[in-house]
Amino acid sequence: MVKRPSKAPLGSSNRKDGTRALQSTNSANNVQNLVVISFSYFIDQDTEYCQSLKTWETLNLLSLMNIAFIQLCKESSVNPQRITKYGHYPEREKTKFPVCPKNLSSSANWSSLRLQGSVRVIGIMDNNIFYVVFLDKDHLFYLSPKKHT
Structure with a gap:
């Protein structure tokens, strides 16, 4: 692996190029509100x-999950569009x-x-962190009534 000589933006020949623009667009508030993924409790x-x-991986679902994670990490943690919050572990x-x-x-x-x-990824949403716990390809975690059957 080639080590980058400086922290300048990719394609820049000067270390100071573009750093002010990067600092102003990536304010601390914007970054803190984005969703973060953690596998610390993953089973x-x-x-x-x-x-x-x-x-x-063998079912070709891993790449689908990675794409969803990339999209999720660009969303605000205040109301992430792709996540359904149940609020508690479901009853038996x-x-x-x-x-x-x-x-x-x-x-x-x-x-x-x-x-x-x-296909679902089950986890716990805590502030801006989504802790992945289970991979659920058959939507068995929280059963919902069948619609239009």
């Missing part, structure tokens, strides 16, 4: 209810998942990121 396993990263009759993992709170702001069709 990377295949079960009857969730899947591993390896499984999603509303989920095919087992009880809430012991290291996480059932009263946390459990949420889901829709990728396409029934």
Whole structure:
């Protein structure tokens, strides 16, 4: 890997080129309001209810998730458009998942990121951080009534 000699914007020959413009467009307030993705609580396993990263890779869902994450990280955390916030871990009759993992709170702001069709990434939205917990290709986390059937 080639090491860049300076922190100048790409394509610049002078280290000071464009730094003022970058500083003014990336104010601290703008950056703090953007959504950040964390895998610190991710459960990377295949079960009857969730899947591993390896499984999603073989199902060609990993690239779809990465595209959704890129789009999500450009959204404001105040009201991210792609996330459905449930507010708590679903009751037993509303989920095919087992009880809430012991290291996480059932009263946390459990949420889901829709990728396409029934494919979801399940996690917890805390301030501007979306903590990925489960990969749910069959929308089993929070069951909803069938529409138009």
